[in-house]
Amino acid sequence: xxxxxxxxxxxxxxxxxxxxxxxxxxxxxxxxxxxxxxxxxxxxxxxxxxxxxxxxxxxxxxxxxxxxxxxxxxxxxxxxxxxxxxxxxxxxxxxxxxxxxxxxxxxxxxxxxxxxxxxxxxxxxxxxxxxxxxxxxxxxxxxxxxxxxxxxxxxxxxxxxxxxxxxxxxxxxxxxxxxxxxxxxxxxxxx
Numbered sequence: 001x002x003x004x005x006x007x008x009x010x011x012x013x014x015x016x017x018x019x020x021x022x023x024x025x026x027x028x029x030x031x032x033x034x035x036x037x038x039x040x041x042x043x044x045x046x047x048x049x050x051x052x053x054x055x056x057x058x059x060x061x062x063x064x065x066x067x068x069x070x071x072x073x074x075x076x077x078x079x080x081x082x083x084x085x086x087x088x089x090x091x092x093x094x095x096x097x098x099x100x101x102x103x104x105x106x107x108x109x110x111x112x113x114x115x116x117x118x119x120x121x122x123x124x125x126x127x128x129x130x131x132x133x134x135x136x137x138x139x140x141x142x143x144x145x146x147x148x149x150x151x152x153x154x155x156x157x158x159x160x161x162x163x164x165x166x167x168x169x170x171x172x173x174x175x176x177x178x179x180x181x182x183x184x185x186x187x188x189x190x191x
Contacts, residue, residue: 003088003112007041007049008065008081009034010074010130011095023095025181028188037093044105047087052077073151074130075142082139094130096174098184108132108165117160123169129153131172132165 011023011034023034031039034051041049050065065080074094081090089112091105101107104121111119112133120132130153138160145156175181 002046004047004086005045005089005091005133006047006081006085006087006136007045007091007093008077009037009041009049009051009093009095010077011037011051011053022175025175027098028185033095033098036098037095040100040102040104041091041093043103044091044109048085050081050084052080072146074153075146075151075156078134079139079142079146082134082136082142085136087136089133090136091133092130094128094174096176097128097131097172098175099171099173100131101171104131104171105133107167111163111165115161116163118157118162120157120162120164121167121172122164123167123172125169126172127154127164128172128174129157 009023011021023032023037025033027033027036038049038051048063050063051061053064053066054070065077065084067076068080069076078090078092081092093100108119108121117135117138118129118133121128141159142156145159150156173184175184
């Protein structure tokens with residue numbers, strides 16, 4: 001039986017280094033980063049798809065999950081989605097990853113199994129824990145980890161069985177500052 005997959009776009013950060021909401025940045029196609037993230041997740045989500053928003057988001061929609069506490073980091077958004085989910089896995093995507101191919105989640109999906117608690121990408125240079133699949137069975141441990149003051153994603157994942165799937169380094173590039181965004185846009189124009 002195929003696992004049920006819910007999805008969450010992590011768009012609840014302060015975007016302080018960018019100086020404005022990263023989720024609203026427009027790609028050369030005119031699509032915003034938030035719209036692209038939703039599009040990618042829709043390729044595998046068979047249940048609910050949410051957008052994790054800041055705790056003080058002004059006009060939440062039906063599919064928005066607001067952070068319970070301000071500025072608690074990505075684990076807060078993942079926990080919020082897991083506690084709302086009835087699926088087997090949660091497809092997670094940070095909004096600031098513009099290089100993931102549209103079939104990214106389809107490529108990771110074959111690695112899902114009951115023996116694996118997360119399926120995440122890694123390149124030769126780094127790992128990206130905020131783009132991939134997290135088992136919703138992690139919710140109890142995640143709640144306890146956060147209640148004990150845990151905030152680091154890597155520290156949490158080190159406690160669990162993760163399948164790291166090799167991917168090209170360029171896929172995992174994220175944009176956090178205006179100069180990174182400009183460089184990314186300039187590179188798109190050259191290609």
